[in-house]
Amino acid sequence: MQFCLQGSELEDWLNPLLPKFSQLLKTSNHGKLPLWHTSLKQLPTIEDVTANLNDGVILKSTNYTSEQQSLLRDALEGLHPWRKGPFTFFDTEIDTEWRSDWKWDRLKNHIDPLDNRTVLDVGCGSGYHCWRMAGANAKLVIGLEPMLVYNMQYWAIQQYLNDPRVWVLPLRMEDVPTNLKAFDSIFSMGVLYHRRSPFDHLIELKEALRPGGQLILETLVIDGDDQAVLVPEGRYARMNNVWFLPGVPLLESWLRKLKFKDIQCIDVTETTVQEQRTTPWMTYESLTDNLDHNRSGYTIEGHPAPKRAILIART
């Protein structure tokens, strides 16, 4: 598969890195790397594959056997944990920990149409939303995801689709060159609270957008005014890498401080145990294990339970 980057501002940045990515995915010293590679190799070749990326991430073919389907299922199980999805691989439904489609449904009618846009999805996980962005006719979608297993899940889909519009790369936002000004839309969803300096993250996002480009920012928030922020001293919902949870008015004021324009909060939703839960494809603990069942609305550490806001803004 070839990067369709010719003539794009991204060519100088990414073309020299591509061989390094394939090397990293082959030689990283992660203990599970051999298992993941075996899983990818075990994926059976299936002919006449088509995709429906408008209603979900749905791979179809009328041309496969039950033996192939069983091989496929075994191979995909080797890429556990499946957190972001769901995915349909022919007859196999991957019921992921998260109903990421619900997040997509909350935002899709509020954002600039993605037709012919160059899009960045920071912290894209398995790439679920990247595929939905391609389904919304984006020209090119670059997803950044440092966790290798999620890169492998993206490659499992790519093995069947060979779609040069969608790339998930093993990079962090901090690796993007400063002042790239290359993307028409940037999604940062579920990343801001993982950053020790939220302002650095917002500045990186702004610098990567072209003038007039759109930021779609989704993050954990708390109730409160433009002074409200929670910085959990210990864990938050068992996560030890959570830093700043602002109130929505404070988050809006951070964006104003950085001279973002047209700032709008388009959704605030409390995460439910229907949206994030343990499934056969993600067998570890999940949201219900992180909540205080004696005190509704609180995490086991006594913090407000997870609530997420989606904001849009323009450079």
Ligand SMILES: C[S@@+](CC[C@H](N)C(=O)[O-])C[C@H]1O[C@@H](n2cnc3c(N)ncnc32)[C@H](O)[C@@H]1O
């Ligand atoms: C909570 S998940 C969100 C996934 C997806 N964006 C969504 O909204 O469903 C956050 C993802 O961001 C990745 N991540 C964390 N820090 C990052 C960084 N600095 N740059 C890029 N990705 C990052 C994590 O590995 C993780 O997969």
